[in-house]
Amino acid sequence: MSVTLTSLTVTPSWGPQKRLTLSGDPAVNEHVALRLVGCAEDTSVVFELSSEDGRTTYARFPWAAADSWTVDGDDLTATLNLKTDKLVAAFRGLGPQDRVTALATVASVTNVNLYAMGRHSLRNWVVSDADPVAYVSAIKVDIAALDERLTDAETLLGEHAHTGGADGSAVSHSSLTNKGTMTHTALEAALGSLTAAVNENVGAVATLGSRVDSVATAADAVAVDAPETDLDKMGLETITNSLTQMYNWIQGFKGGLT
Numbered sequence: 001m002s003v004t005l006t007s008l009t010v011t012p013s014w015g016p017q018k019r020l021t022l023s024g025d026p027a028v029n030e031h032v033a034l035r036l037v038g039c040a041e042d043t044s045v046v047f048e049l050s051s052e053d054g055r056t057t058y059a060r061f062p063w064a065a066a067d068s069w070t071v072d073g074d075d076l077t078a079t080l081n082l083k084t085d086k087l088v089a090a091f092r093g094l095g096p097q098d099r100v101t102a103l104a105t106v107a108s109v110t111n112v113n114l115y116a117m118g119r120h121s122l123r124n125w126v127v128s129d130a131d132p133v134a135y136v137s138a139i140k141v142d143i144a145a146l147d148e149r150l151t152d153a154e155t156l157l158g159e160h161a162h163t164g165g166a167d168g169s170a171v172s173h174s175s176l177t178n179k180g181t182m183t184h185t186a187l188e189a190a191l192g193s194l195t196a197a198v199n200e201n202v203g204a205v206a207t208l209g210s211r212v213d214s215v216a217t218a219a220d221a222v223a224v225d226a227p228e229t230d231l232d233k234m235g236l237e238t239i240t241n242s243l244t245q246m247y248n249w250i251q252g253f254k255g256g257l258t
Contacts, residue, residue: 005031005032006026006027006030006033007033007034007035008022008032008033008035008080009022009024009035010036010047010104010106012037012039012116014038014115014116018116018117019117019118020104020105020118021118026080027082027122027123027124028082028087028088028090028122028123028124028125029082029083029088030083031079031080031082032079032082034061034079035076035077036076038074039074039075039106039115040071040074042111043069044110045069045106045107045108045109045115046060046107046109047104048060048104048105048107049087049102049122050102050103050105051090051102051103053103054103056086056090058082058086058090058122059080059082059084059087061080087100087122091124094124095124096124096125098124099121099122099123099124100121100122100124101119101122102121102122103117103119104117104119104120
């Protein structure tokens, strides 16, 4: 005995009554073998299952842009997806033996014609949680990717953990790398003492500046009157440069404190 997939055979009457004869026992959540009898001459036909009032489309073929009929002699064949959101919703809350009646239509896009219509009873197929349902596979892929990203984030946060504080957000100076040997308190005290010393000797710094200028003036005068060998011996140029550098450094340090 070979396995036979669920089929749905649709036969239009081609009479003025526009009636359909449907045979087969399809169920929600199935993919069924659809056959439109005698429709091969018009491959623009659309087969649709909808609510009895025609306002809600349960399933149709073609549906996607890539869908196309297969010509089989005088018939058209295709695979009809009955695992759609609208049809699944129509069966929500119903028992395994319950059925939903659907309106079936065959219409032509090219000829803009309703060829035939009728009604057919669809069986319920309750899919268990362990079985695949619509979109679950895609959702599982998304969840797996999200879980991987969360794991990576947890790893990075673990490598960047801070000591101190229940949530790891507080960072103690004693826990920092390359912190040196002085505490924040010692650094602040040393800076305060240095600042006070500079401010206390502002006048002395100004006097030093004046003396540097005087020495520079004297050096220039000597350079005019004294021989070059005597200038080398006196080292006035060296003294002047040293004093100038010292004065400029003190001025620059003082400016950095203000």
